[in-house]
Amino acid sequence: MPEGHSVHRIARQFARNFVGKRIGVSSPQGRFVDGAAMLDGHTMTDARTVGKQMFLEFDNGLWLRVHLGLYGAWDFAGDIRVDATVASANGRMGQTGMRGTGDAVLDSAGENSLRSIGAPRLTRLRMAENEKISVEPDGFPPDPIGQVRVRLLGTDVVADLRGPTACEVLDPLQVQAAMDRLGPDPMLDDSPAAEDRFVEVVRKKPTPIGRLLMDQSVVSGIGNVYRAELLFRAGLNPYAPGKSLSDEQARALWRDWAYLLKIGVATGQMMTMDGLSDAAHRRAMKRRADRHWVYKREGLPCRVCGTHITLEEMAARKLYWCPKCQA
Structure with a gap:
């Protein structure tokens, strides 16, 4: 399960690459269709983390709350800006994190100690706990692969969420109540x-x-x-x-x-x-x-x-x- 440092880094990734942009929200898997429709086409205005939970705010006053749990992770693709640079990066964040395509410094487990956000793996996608697949997408946006609960799509960046413990749309009062419990x-x-x-x-x-x-x-x-x-x-x-x-x-x-x-x-x-x-x-x-x-x-x-x-x-x-x- 991602610990607090990983989720904070994922929120920073959203702040750098998604906040301020109009986002298409969909549910390729089909399990979050109603929630996606409430956020689709709105601009992301904030990305916050409290411990292991992340809250993404949109300009209609609604928030997407995500708790990755044991198996959840985000896959990012497109012109992902990592740290102070802009690079074409395709990677995974969450249970295992993000791996950029630049001159990363990786440890023996594939963890990027300098430029990654999260706790990275060498593989981009984990379809299941025991199935790891490396995929380089052809064109943008790449087709969703596997059971993608939520896709967040900007003009040049995309984030796919799979396997979260919690994924729901909340209003501001509900967000505050969730944060107050932590x-x-x-x-x-x-x-x-x-x-x-x-x-x-x-x-x-x-x-x-x-x-x-x-x-x-x-x-x-x-x-x-x-x-x-x-x-x-x-x-x-x-x-x-x-x-x-x-x-x-x-x-x-x-x-x-x-x-x-x-x-x-x-x-x-x-x-x-x-x-x-x-x-x-x-x-x-x-x-x-x-x-x-x-x-x-x-x-x-x-x-x-x-x-x-x-x-x-x-x-x-x-x-x-x-x-x-x-x-």
Whole structure:
């Protein structure tokens, strides 16, 4: 599932390439025909993200809310402007992200650490979880491929959405209600008030901190990778009740999340290791295995104490942690 940094980067992609343009909205799959008709032909006026949810506003006052979930992703094609440049780019964003056709720097998993937005793959299209196809479209716009729930088409850019957990049209009051249900997102609000909100909720809950960090009503954007890495960096046992954390520990968690999230948005990668030499940093940018303290390192020695990293299950998600450093 895309974590907060990816969705923020996808929203920036829409802001650069779609906001201010009249957009044709359709549902090639046929499952979103009524919603598409409400937005078709209107100008996109805003693109926002709160945690893992994205909200696209149109000039008729309606919004498209999208939650990619486990399998959702956006495919982009056309004259996609990435960062400060304009290039012909065809790529995928969401579960796996975007791959441009320019002089990208890719890691061994196909992740573009410099110019990508999202968490990229080498393939442009994923028809199913176990079926990956690379396609270069012939002409513009390319034909929809697979089960495209929503197509957003401008004069020179197109975005296809497939497999989202949520996709709906909302009015402004409904958008505000949806946002109000979400916890604070430090990319939107890194103020003392946002920090206080997080700390207050965490410190009154008997729920394990490992579950609270994944609760989007407590804090927005944290997924399995960031959860494991934040807790290791803080030296916190994932099973410790939230209310057992000191004020200082809770505030440090929030500030570290703000810090790591900004790195993720800037680079497109979940880089969670600090203090690396130049050579080690280059290795980490090329290989995910060198990028994290505990995530997906079950059975391997802890990078700090040598104890084998443990893999367990918490709330139906994989939990990676060091029983000694996080005791």
